[in-house]
Amino acid sequence: MGVDGFGPRVAFYIGNIAVTETVTVTWFIMFLLLVFSVAVTRNMKKEASGLQLVVEQIVGMINNLTKQNMGEKNIAFAPYVGTLLLLIGISNIIGLFGFRPPTADLNTTMCLSITTFVLTQFFGMKSKGLGGYGKGFLEPIPFLLPLNIIGELANPISLGFRLFGNITAGVIIMTLLYGALGAFTDTLLGLTVPLLQAGVPAVLHIYFDLFAGLLQSFIFTMLTMVFISGAME
Amino acid sequence: MESTNFVLKFLEWLMSFEPKALILSASAIGAGFAMIAGIGPGIGQGYAAGKGAEAVSRNPKSQRETTMVMLLGAAVAETSGILALVVALIMLFGNPLVDLKGAALIIMASAIGAGLSMIAGIGPGVGQGYAAGKGTEAVGKRPKLQSQIVRTMLVGQAVAQTTGIYALVISLVLLFANPLIKL
Numbered sequence: 001m002g003v004d005g006f007g008p009r010v011a012f013y014i015g016n017i018a019v020t021e022t023v024t025v026t027w028f029i030m031f032l033l034l035v036f037s038v039a040v041t042r043n044m045k046k047e048a049s050g051l052q053l054v055v056e057q058i059v060g061m062i063n064n065l066t067k068q069n070m071g072e073k074n075i076a077f078a079p080y081v082g083t084l085l086l087l088i089g090i091s092n093i094i095g096l097f098g099f100r101p102p103t104a105d106l107n108t109t110m111c112l113s114i115t116t117f118v119l120t121q122f123f124g125m126k127s128k129g130l131g132g133y134g135k136g137f138l139e140p141i142p143f144l145l146p147l148n149i150i151g152e153l154a155n156p157i158s159l160g161f162r163l164f165g166n167i168t169a170g171v172i173i174m175t176l177l178y179g180a181l182g183a184f185t186d187t188l189l190g191l192t193v194p195l196l197q198a199g200v201p202a203v204l205h206i207y208f209d210l211f212a213g214l215l216q217s218f219i220f221t222m223l224t225m226v227f228i229s230g231a232m233e
Numbered sequence: 234m235e236s237t238n239f240v241l242k243f244l245e246w247l248m249s250f251e252p253k254a255l256i257l258s259a260s261a262i263g264a265g266f267a268m269i270a271g272i273g274p275g276i277g278q279g280y281a282a283g284k285g286a287e288a289v290s291r292n293p294k295s296q297r298e299t300t301m302v303m304l305l306g307a308a309v310a311e312t313s314g315i316l317a318l319v320v321a322l323i324m325l326f327g328n329p330l331v332d333l334k335g336a337a338l339i340i341m342a343s344a345i346g347a348g349l350s351m352i353a354g355i356g357p358g359v360g361q362g363y364a365a366g367k368g369t370e371a372v373g374k375r376p377k378l379q380s381q382i383v384r385t386m387l388v389g390q391a392v393a394q395t396t397g398i399y400a401l402v403i404s405l406v407l408l409f410a411n412p413l414i415k416l
Contacts, residue, residue, distance in 0.1 A: 219388065
């Protein structure tokens with residue numbers, strides 16, 4: 001197993017550009033979300049029932065979360081918050097279905113965290129004005145300017161690497177575990193059927209994919225809300 | 234008279250080995266060093282468990298909520314241990330340094346450094362465990378506020394993880410994108 005043993009595989013090439021597994025799985029997730037959104041909003045009725053009721057619950061939950069963390073006046077951020085939550089959540093748990101999570105690629109997570117960073121700076125400038133925004137860097141004393149700038153730049157880096165580190169840790173440990181279990185069934189039991197791989201990893205899948213995955217998507221979304229609303233105050 | 238400069242002698246002795254053997258042995262040391270980070274989660278989770286026991290003894294009725302928060306907080310406090318484990322496993326099973334061309338001494342030191350950097354995980358481990366303990370205690374006192382307490386606890390723990398994440402960044406840079414070899 002070399003360096004690329006843990007990295008995303010290249011699915012195919014368009015000209016000279018390598019399209020990795022990350023991109024194709026992201027397309028798949030986008031397709032799933034699109035089909036789901038269209039399917040549940042096509043025949044909307046006043047009296048919600050069935051699937052529409054479930055979706056209304058989800059939307060209400062996201063609206064509530066946004067209201068609680070960003071205040072009533074910033075409810076316009078709810079669509080972005082909901083998209084982040086759904087996209088990262090599904091990306092993280094898609095490992096359960098045998099795909100490689102797109103969030104186990106630094107390109108994806110840094111992209112998302114840079115989006116948050118740009119939003120933070122933009123809305124900071126918009127609500128405080130350019131002068132007020134610049135003055136924020138000189139507080140509490142002007143001497144701290146370099147530290148404030150480094151602190152501001154460190155936020156997106158830690159945000160992106162937090163998600164990447166946690167998901168990649170799960171991917172690497174699960175890959176090694178499946179390899180080790182395969183070797184055990186081969187040499188110890190002398191079986192060609194993957195017997196041990198069938199049940200043993202389930203507990204670790206629950207921890208790394210379900211628990212850590214959902215938790216990290218929640219944390220990313222929460223921190224995004226905290227950063228943006230913090231910059232606006 | 235024999236030279237008494239032991240540092241020089243040690244380096245000369247080191248250079249008498251094959252580069253590959255040097256890098257592999259350094260990776261072994263690095264993997265061991267990385268796992269020292271386990272001290273942090275150990276202390277932190279122990280604190281959370283203690284606070285959980287205390288909270289249940291005060292308010293036995295809230296045992297279910299308290300245990301849930303304790304396990305949730307402890308699981309987050311485990312993160313730095315897992316990140317250290319990942320770095321150690323990369324060095325053991327997918328070592329990217331072995332195929333590198335360059336001064337063996339630098340690659341070797343990078344392997345040890347990548348492991349040493351993960352020791353920073355002690356801090357987040359203890360800190361997150363402390364937060365988990367306090368969260369557990371608070372839920373034991375006021376079980377009805379569970380969801381708010383858990384939310385605040387998780388965000389705080391995520392921020393406490395930051396230095397551990399920086400350690401991971403440096404460790405991965407040393408392993409996969411070492412800038413020192415090209416100098």
